[in-house]
Amino acid sequence: MKDKRIVIVTGGRLGDWTLPLIAPDDYIIGADAGALFLVRHGIRPDIALGDFDSVTAEEFEWIRRNSAETHAYDPVDKDYTDTELAWRLAVSKGPREIMMVGALGTRFDHTLANVHLLRFAAREGVPAVLADEHNRIRIASGELRLTNGGFAYISLLPLTETVTGITLTGFQYPLNEATIEIGQSIGISNKLLGEEGTIVLSEGLLLVIESRD
Structure with a gap:
């Protein structure tokens, strides 16, 4: 299948x-x-x-x-x-x-x-x-490529205690080798600049939530 x-x-x-x-x-x-x-x-x-x-x-x-x-x-x-x-x-x-x-x-x-x-x-x-x-929710582990699905926001929340090496390309608020710990809200309400964006991370699991009101 x-x-x-x-x-x-x-x-x-x-x-x-x-x-x-x-x-x-x-x-x-x-x-x-x-x-x-x-x-x-x-x-x-x-x-x-x-x-x-x-x-x-x-x-x-x-x-x-x-x-x-x-x-x-x-x-x-x-x-x-x-x-x-x-x-x-x-x-x-x-x-x-x-x-x-x-x-x-x-x-x-x-x-x-x-x-x-x-x-x-x-x-x-x-x-x-x-x-x-209102939402599409998935996990990023390693690398995830996103295409614009008409959602206003993209939020990134750790699903493991720590997610390291987070690099965002094609986003309004880029990150480079960043670390986010569970409970931090730095990844809330980002946006794609165009039709595509990429999330790369070194270690951990990151919830990727595309949402609209």
Whole structure:
């Protein structure tokens, strides 16, 4: 599946903005209520999975009939959230990229846990991004090239205690071999000068958050 992008739709905040993010050739995983969102909008998941405690028995049957595969888990006898189950499955398939939508919502504990899943994907060498109508969140490790996606701001926040050797090119506020420690806000609200920018770092993991109001 090296040439495929996997899109995970999970049960956080979703809306009409979600649909244009999904391309016809994506491999689609629906997690719990995310699978219901997909079938309601006429999109057939390649896999629907979860404990499905967020849907009714009738809705689960609708999901099952309209998904290529359905993996149902016991809500008690499982070690991971439905979102992490979907994420681990996606990473194991070794795709070109993973994009997850519905991962950023009103439950900050779930949101933060989902952001941390980016680290799991980075460790396995799989490019990954969390997306909603206001944000794109990914990890920089080594080098990351960004193209202008219409976001007003780009913020850089350490995901490890210290990130060293940070060099930015193509940004309004450049850095050269800089160090940022977790808790520092020096990387907030930068901008691209043109259509492309590059982030290079020596050591650590850096959250790269493209955002707009």
